[in-house]
Amino acid sequence: MTDLTQLYQQVILDHSRERIGSGTLLAPADRPAGFGSSHQVNPTCGDEITVEVGPGSGADAHRWEGAGCSISMAAASVASELLTDHGRDRFAAEIAPAFRTLMDSRGRGEPDEELLGDASAFHGVSKFPGRIKCALLAWVAFEDALAQTATTKE
């Protein structure tokens, strides 16, 4: 595989087009219990994303809206899928840290495919220092929104 096809693996291109969890934000004014919302911007390219988690604790009680490159949009889609599949606790405690470790690996890390699922495809992205921020933008937003749900709990 060339570097370019390692970066843009088919699974990433697919997620960038068929975006899981992308939907209209609720933006409740009263920030109800168990609700978290995080807006993140990449100032170098203008990419942005808003992630909402809650209200409620259902597996699919989250959504995101964003505009950006294929890497950043695919990363949001994959994060949304993993959060639904594994639940908030495992996402925050195991999956997000494993994704960060993979992104820090400069292409040398071995992704745990059982844990990371489609996010394993981002292995190639970690070889491109200029694109790691793209991959992490949505994940930072998901982690931040999840952390907020704890502080808005009754």
Add this chain to the structure above:
Amino acid sequence: MDPLETARVRGDFPLLERTMGGSRLAYLDSGATAQKPTCVIDAEQDFLTRSNAAVHRGAHTLAVEATEAFEAARAAVARFVGADTEEVVWTKNATEALNLVAYGFANASAGLGGDEAARFRVGPGDTLVVTEMEHHANLVPWQQLAARTGARLRWLPLTDDGRLDLTDLETIVDDSTAVLAFTHVSNVLGTINEVDRLVARAREVGALTVLDACQSAAHLPLDLHALDVDFAAFSGHKMLGPTGIGALYGRKHLLDALPPVLTGGSMITTVTMEETRFLPAPQRFEAGTQPVAQIVGLGAAVEYLTEIGMDTVAMHEAAVGEALLSGVREIPGVRVLGPLDPTRRIGTVSFDVEGVHAHDVGQFLDSRGVAARVGHHCAQPLHRRYGITASTRASSAIYTDTADVEQFLAALSEVRAFFGAHA
């Protein structure tokens, strides 16, 4: 310039010999920073190897040599932009030059500089006018000045085809206008603005003019006296010179009255424990040790451009720009930003690829050895005006050749298929 001469010019730029992952390098990011000819690299090295010393202080031979080299570069740069030598102030970059003017206004508005600086005082009731196409460096400092003084910021809008919309020029620039700050050439659209018309209107209402000349200084013959602007800023690294050095041009009597921003060593006549008197321009703005080797390098850069001749440079880049523009327009699903008339722009073409984000476009081009710029190019309001957050930009310079253009166009024509963006 014919192809043979372009080949000779390219030989002066050692970096262009690099290959990128097995591909020939097509460097089309000169709008961000230009590559350096050997004479610039050598001038910096020679200065550091043979003549390095503190300038404007000390009586030893090296100090004299260093000071002469420092001031000779100022004279060369002044000649190059059509200014008098003492009208050129060294700054770290164009951003610092523009801030130096805006903060000079702020200092005057706070009461510094006495009666001489009265004409720089602004406050509620005054307006500062910029344009919607400005680089953030010629927008944010004026926003800050407005916030600090209570003056109001206004701007000239853009037409759909990337020109300044001057329909309401007379109402936007009116008797309340203290400053009209605008770019000579848009760093995104490549549009060459009608400086004469803007300056004439500013003169009518007594406003001072500030020109961002970053994208014109390296590409068009520049005569600041003929353009009749009050201040202008440009950066060394975009005109084949080193990074870390730029310049502010100002009419001498204005520079001598504008309160300095950086104060301290090298810019004073007498200092007591109570107060300080400042030197006239340009020294009053050059506090502290200056980047002398870079200044010497910039002097070599403008001598190099002068030797080729800026008319020749402009003619060459116009031909490259026309080839870029017509080539990009022929590719389906690619929308050019800015004027479609090549005579109204420099050799810079920004575009939006339908269905593919600029970052992905840039990554694909990079895999084919093409270095182009992606993002908002420090012009977020401009991109918002055209309904996008980012674009891809191909920008040329004196060393850009037909092979660069062809390599770029061939790569660009593959982008949408690679990302599966079909109409």
